[in-house]
Amino acid sequence: MKNSILQNKIVRNIFVLIFWLLIWFLIARIVNQSLILPGPFEVLNVLLSLIKNINFWTDCLISIYRILLGYLLGIVISLLLVLISCISDTFKTLIAPLIKIIRSTPVASFIILALLWMGKNAVVSLIVMLMVIPIVYENVLNEYYSVDYKLLEMAKAYNFGFIKTLKNIYYPSIKAAFLSALISAMGLGWKSGIAAEVLSLPKRSIGSKLYYSKIYLETSELFAWTIVVIILSSTIEILIKRFLRGYINEN
Amino acid sequence: MRIRNLSFKYEDKIVFDHLDLNFNSDSTYIMGASGKGKSTLLKLIAGLLKPDNGTIEHDFKKISIMFQEDRLLPWLNVKDNLLLVCDDINEVDKILKEIEIDGSLSVKQLSGGMARRVSLARALLYGADLLLLDEPFSGLDKKMMKKMSNLILSKGVKLIVSGHDELEAKLLNAEIINI
Structure with missing residues (x-):
């Protein structure tokens, strides 16, 4: 069946x-006119010639590395911010407008600003990190505040203590929201990371290949790289979902 | 244990206004209609709520409370819920036999009466010298009520129980206080 x-x-x-x-x-x-819209067979030919070149794989791996680095940093920082916000209402109030600004500002503005402040290679990871933070922070914090107060009162009555309450009540309560935030953040992080590469043009990257394909009017190559982006994005999303689902089932 | 001049309110709703109570018996049954503040009184004694005024004087070292709702962790099985309050696995296995519940069952699989028994077992396992039981027998039939009463009394700890039923008070050899 x-x-x-x-x-x-x-x-x-x-x-x-x-x-x-x-x-x-x-x-x-x-x-x-293949300059405006190449056909699927032409794009497939370009794609096949690309994947035969070792540089293609290096570019892909470096892009994946930069994006995943920003993604992981974003998760760690979000969780730290959540932890401090849970302890201090003042901190939560102070950080709220910052999170709102990050969430509402167009990613291109951040990329251009970041380019003024730091090296090309760091920009991509920073942008991905900035895109991940509001999603994970807001989802986890909202879930934290919706944890069943009756269970928390029970934990207090039976003197669970901080670690036991965190492990047995907070974590299981926010786990589903946290994991779904991780999946959403990956999708957005990936797109923003490639956009950051297109604007910052680090030497080895998918984004710079997309940009130069456009500049040199190699439309078939532009399509081929776009297909690569879509395939990599879907593959990483599937892998993360599988990993997280396995993790949910184990716990 | 003595309660002196106790006042407590939830926002604008006054629950107790200068309440005085003495608990002289080993087992006390607090009786009163719904909304009279029985659960609030137990939470005040347990220290989960702070009185606006007045004092609760006692010399108990450890207080255990069975809430009106079962408050079991739905993501753990029965045994793991009990192990949260007691590290001694033999004690947990023993009480599971006494309440006639399979420890491997998920909380979601429990009927109302079964969850009540697990909640009671947790309160008993905590090893307190004062046991606060908020409507402990709701959802239990008479036979099970009697069995659970015997289990509670076998622990030999001081009891304060809330409810609406004189039969429960009788089963627990409790002195009735009306509020």
């Missing part, structure tokens, strides 16, 4: 993919 559902899903997805490839192929044929 489960297998047949899975098979149906795979067949359906393949059908959807073929449908859109066909639409792309037809429009490309109508436009008939």
Whole structure:
């Protein structure tokens, strides 16, 4: 039963993919100018030639490294901010406008500002970190405040202490919101990281390859790199979801 | 234990206004209609709430409270819930036999009466010298009520119980105080 559902899903997805490839192929044929819209076969050829080159893999790995570094830093800092906000209302009040500004400011403004202040390589990780912080901070903090006070009162009555309360009440209560925030933050972090690369142009990066493809009017290469971004983003999201789901089931 | 001149209010709702109570018996049953402040009184004695005025004088070292709601952690099984208040696994296994509940059951699998018994077991396992029980027998049939009363009395600790039923007071050999 489960297998047949899975098979149906795979067949359906393949059908959807073929449908859109066909639409792309037809429009490309109508436009008939590969500089404006290359066809899927042309892009596939460029993609195949790209992946044969060792530099392609280095660029991808370096981009992934920068983005994951910003992502992990963002998570750690968010959790520290949550912890301090839980202890100090003053801190929470002081940091609230900062979080709101980070959340509302266009990512391009941050990238340009960051470029004035630091090196190209650090900009990407910083931008990803900034995008991750509001998502994780707000989700975890909101969940912290919705922890069942009756359970907290029980913990107090039975003298659980800080660590035991954190481990047995706070953590299980906020776990689901935390993990879903991590997944959302990865999606946004990835897109922002690539955007930061496009604007800051670090030497080895997917973003700079996208930018130079556009500058040199290599539209097929631009499409090929965009496909790479989509594939990497989906793969990382799937891996994180699998890892987190496994973690939820274990705990 | 003595309560002197106790006043307490939730925002604008006055619950106790200069209340005086003496607890002379080993087992006391506080009786009163819903909303009279029985649960609040138990929480004040347990130190979970602070009185606006007055004092609660006692020399108990450790106080255990069974709340009106079961307040079990739904993400843990029964045994793990009990192990949170008592490290001695043999004691936990023993009380699980006494309350006739399988420790491996998830809290979500428990009926109302079963959850009540687990909540009572937790209060008993805490090893207090004063036991505060807030409507401990709700959801239990008479046979189980009797069994649980015997279990409570076998611990030989001082009791303050709240409820609406004189039969419960009788089962616990308790002196009734009306509030």
